[in-house]
Amino acid sequence: MFAQTNRIIPINLKDTNYIDLELYVHDTTTKDNWKISYAVKDDSTRYKDIYIKCAKGKSKYYYRNADVLLLRRDFIPQYRSENNRYIFFEMICATECNALLIFDKKNLNFTPYLSVIDYSNLYNQIVFMPASTKPFDKLTVKTINLNSNQTKIVSFKNICSSLPKELSITKVNFDSDSIKIMAKLIDAKDKSHTKEIEEELTITFKK
DSSP states (O other): OOOOOOOOOOOTTSSSGGGTTGGGGOEOOOOOOOOEEEEESEEEEETTOEEEEEEETTTEEEEEEEGGSOOOOOGEEEEEEEEEEEEEEEEETTTEEEEEEEEEETTTTEEEEOSSHHHHHHHHTTEEEOSOOOOEEEEEEEETTTTTTTEEEEEEEEOOOOOOGGEEEEEEETTEEEEEEEEEEOOOOTTSSSEEEEEEEEEOOOO
């Protein structure tokens, strides 16, 4: 066996242990000249973990995605878009659960967000689910405005019977200082828990 260097190295896509990986890892240079590439570490994790590198000029920043190569390929973050401040990667976090990985160009760090319902790369806002799996409970969502670093957790008045709960949400509209979320829920006033009702919530952020 060859000695391991413990260095982060490019992925050898000809290695049969990485079968079909080439369909999911695409090195990219963004319009803002950030170079995005995928790598592994030359140690015992090389067939388990993947590293995402964002580099510009002489600077480079890594995100380690532990054990992702042991899962379905859709769990690997893939570049989707960028704006002046952020680079956005999309992936899944479960069978019916989406996630985001965001690289902050200013603070030079990566932040993952799980159970994402929707997001806006125009207004840098995210809507996602806090941890909760109880049926026939209030639908609670968490929102964040990255521009102003404001986070809000709000609950609908009516009852959510769906699992996962995000399936109750029918539409999300983003604006510069607000998010409007619509959901189809069970009317809380209906004792039989059978009558559906449309409910709308508006979250406003301070300017």
